[in-house]
Amino acid sequence: MGRDLRYMKRKAVGHFWLAFSVLSALCAVGFLFWILGYVLSKGVHAINMDFFTKLPTPVGIPGGGMANAVVGSIIVVGMASLVSVPAGIAAAIYLSEYGRGMFASFVRFVSDVLAGVPAIVAGIVAYALVVVPLHGFSAISGSVALALLMLPIIIRSAEEIFKTVPDSLREASLALGVPRWVTVLRVVVKTASGGLVTGVLLAIARVGGEAAPLLFTSSSNVFWSFKPTQPMGTLPVQLFTYAISPYEEWHEMAWAAAFVLVSMVLLLNISARLYLARKGFKR
Amino acid sequence: MMPQDIKRKGRLDPESVFKGITASFAALVLLVAGGVVYELIVFSLPAFKSFGLKFLVSKEWDPVQQLFGALPFIWGTFYTSFIALILALPISLGIAVFLSELAPPWLRTPVSFLIELLAAIPSLIYGLWGLFVLAPVLQHYIEPPLSKFDFLPFFKGYPLGLGIMAAGIILAIMIIPTISSISRDVMYTVPQAQREGGLALGMTRWEVVSRVVVPYSRSGILGAVILGLGRALGETMAVTMVIGNTPQMSLSLFQPGYTIAAAIANEFAEAIGKLHISALVELGLVLFVISIVVNIAAKFLMWKINRGGALKGVGI
Numbered sequence: 001m002g003r004d005l006r007y008m009k010r011k012a013v014g015h016f017w018l019a020f021s022v023l024s025a026l027c028a029v030g031f032l033f034w035i036l037g038y039v040l041s042k043g044v045h046a047i048n049m050d051f052f053t054k055l056p057t058p059v060g061i062p063g064g065g066m067a068n069a070v071v072g073s074i075i076v077v078g079m080a081s082l083v084s085v086p087a088g089i090a091a092a093i094y095l096s097e098y099g100r101g102m103f104a105s106f107v108r109f110v111s112d113v114l115a116g117v118p119a120i121v122a123g124i125v126a127y128a129l130v131v132v133p134l135h136g137f138s139a140i141s142g143s144v145a146l147a148l149l150m151l152p153i154i155i156r157s158a159e160e161i162f163k164t165v166p167d168s169l170r171e172a173s174l175a176l177g178v179p180r181w182v183t184v185l186r187v188v189v190k191t192a193s194g195g196l197v198t199g200v201l202l203a204i205a206r207v208g209g210e211a212a213p214l215l216f217t218s219s220s221n222v223f224w225s226f227k228p229t230q231p232m233g234t235l236p237v238q239l240f241t242y243a244i245s246p247y248e249e250w251h252e253m254a255w256a257a258a259f260v261l262v263s264m265v266l267l268l269n270i271s272a273r274l275y276l277a278r279k280g281f282k283r
Numbered sequence: 284m285m286p287q288d289i290k291r292k293g294r295l296d297p298e299s300v301f302k303g304i305t306a307s308f309a310a311l312v313l314l315v316a317g318g319v320v321y322e323l324i325v326f327s328l329p330a331f332k333s334f335g336l337k338f339l340v341s342k343e344w345d346p347v348q349q350l351f352g353a354l355p356f357i358w359g360t361f362y363t364s365f366i367a368l369i370l371a372l373p374i375s376l377g378i379a380v381f382l383s384e385l386a387p388p389w390l391r392t393p394v395s396f397l398i399e400l401l402a403a404i405p406s407l408i409y410g411l412w413g414l415f416v417l418a419p420v421l422q423h424y425i426e427p428p429l430s431k432f433d434f435l436p437f438f439k440g441y442p443l444g445l446g447i448m449a450a451g452i453i454l455a456i457m458i459i460p461t462i463s464s465i466s467r468d469v470m471y472t473v474p475q476a477q478r479e480g481g482l483a484l485g486m487t488r489w490e491v492v493s494r495v496v497v498p499y500s501r502s503g504i505l506g507a508v509i510l511g512l513g514r515a516l517g518e519t520m521a522v523t524m525v526i527g528n529t530p531q532m533s534l535s536l537f538q539p540g541y542t543i544a545a546a547i548a549n550e551f552a553e554a555i556g557k558l559h560i561s562a563l564v565e566l567g568l569v570l571f572v573i574s575i576v577v578n579i580a581a582k583f584l585m586w587k588i589n590r591g592g593a594l595k596g597v598g599i
Contacts, residue, residue: 014488028463087311090304098302098306111312113575116575124547125322211519243414255411258408
């Protein structure tokens with residue numbers, strides 16, 4: 001009898017903890033829906049065509065939008081990608097196809113360490129490298145900060161993708177007499193191209209929402225600006241400025257901006273992971 | 284011409300050029316890392332010369348008097364991160380156990396995906412939600428009942444909603460995906476034979492989890508926790524929007540505080556004078572060093588347990 005009771009107690013305790021674990025999963029997913037749901041529902045009311053076509057208006061004057069910030073984000077992230085993507089992929093090619101020794105291991109280690117640099121520190125470095133010599137905030141310094149963040153991400157994901165290209169493809173190409181470097185470009189990179197694009201999109205999604213490194217590099221600008229050496233408004237910075245302001249109309253705009261930002265990030269992430277899942281990358 | 288003939292022409296063959304180009308980009312990574320360290324050190328020098336190591340233990344942060352001490356920020360950074368870890372660890376482990384031991388295969392992928400989506404949300408959005416949703420909830424529903432316990436130092440003061448508690452909770456939500464996904468992957472690698480052995484000995488399902496799977500995954504989980512800590516230490520936007528931005532050191536969860544990242548974000552753009560900027564850069568250097576140490580510790584741990592190839596594909 002006592003033995004049965006002990007067993008029932010063990011079972012009951014077990015059921016309790018297993019229920020806790022199901023509850024934790026529900027809790028986390030619940031937070032996701034709470035946060036996303038709130039941002040999307042608040043933002044969808046505030047968003048309109050003006051958001052994408054008009055410039056910000058001074059406080060008190062209704063209307064206006066964040067057109068310049070949207071374009072600014074595209075420009076700053078675009079410039080950052082222009083530099084970090086080719087460099088990152090080239091480095092990943094070296095690490096994956098040629099890197100067997102101490103140099104490659106060291107580069108991999110340093111790249112992983114760079115991946116852990118907080119975004120705000122990347123901003124400080126870009127400030128030191130670009131803002132100080134140019135004596136002013138500029139779009140280009142923002143791009144430098146973002147490129148610093150993107151580079152390790154791209155190297156890591158590109159190397160992972162290259163690893164999935166089967167060796168048999170490489171060997172077949174070499175067996176046919178194709179030189180190694182042509183094999184790498186025409187066979188390995190070509191096969192990996194879908195995964196590479198996905199990796200780049202994920203890096204862009206990660207970096208496009210960053211405000212911290214831009215606060216004192218590309219700073220902010222409420223007018224149209226296309227000069228890389230001038231401050232440029234970006235969506236995250238504008239969002240932040242509006243959100244912490246005391247004005248209700250600016251809070252509304254902040255929600256609209258959040259809607260755009262979250263939609264972009266969600267879209268990029270979901271399509272990237274759908275693509276990777278279809279190609280058989282089990283997680 | 285065959286490729287072998289081209290090689291004999293000297294070092295300028297296409298093969299070596301290609302390898303050289305890609306190798307230079309790999310070396311670029313080292314240059315970038317060096318540049319980061321160099322700039323951080325060079326720009327912190329003025330502050331270091333003025334305050335020396337007292338910078339790390341001084342409580343005064345007064346831009347007007349040009350007195351700078353990092354202690355309130357270092358305290359705030361670690362305090363909020365530890366609160367986040369305490370809150371996130373049970374939930375993350377619960378999620379990892381659920382995904383690895385309990386969930387039917389068809390449920391694993393969607394739920395894992397949803398939890399990873401939590402990691403994709405920008406810090407700024409968390410801050411926005413924290414400022415307009417979480418803080419009022421804390422101020423009106425959670426903190427008032429807790430202030431009945433104000434004989435404890437953690438609950439002293441007037442409930443404001445914003446403050447250390449809000450920051451800790453938001454950080455916890457942000458690091459749950461990190462800790463849970465790595466822990467889950469580590470638990471996946473526990474050999475089925477171990478679980479079956481436990482069951483054969485008469486353990487209940489939960490006992491197999493708590494006495495076989497989790498202990499087996501101990502080091503991996505520790506690595507995951509350290510990585511989560513690293514992430515929490517560097518978070519900027521979400522924290523700066525809910526923590527109240529006051530350079531003070533208090534044990535109370537209701538009080539506002541400050542972290543290194545939040546201070547840099549708030550003060551850098553309008554810093555008064557070279558010393559102020561240098562002090563902020565030195566703060567950044569401190570944060571950089573802390574992050575590097577934490578990340579390397581996590582890597583080392585994962586390397587140690589991966590020596591048998593047990594963690595293939597965990598993605599650290």
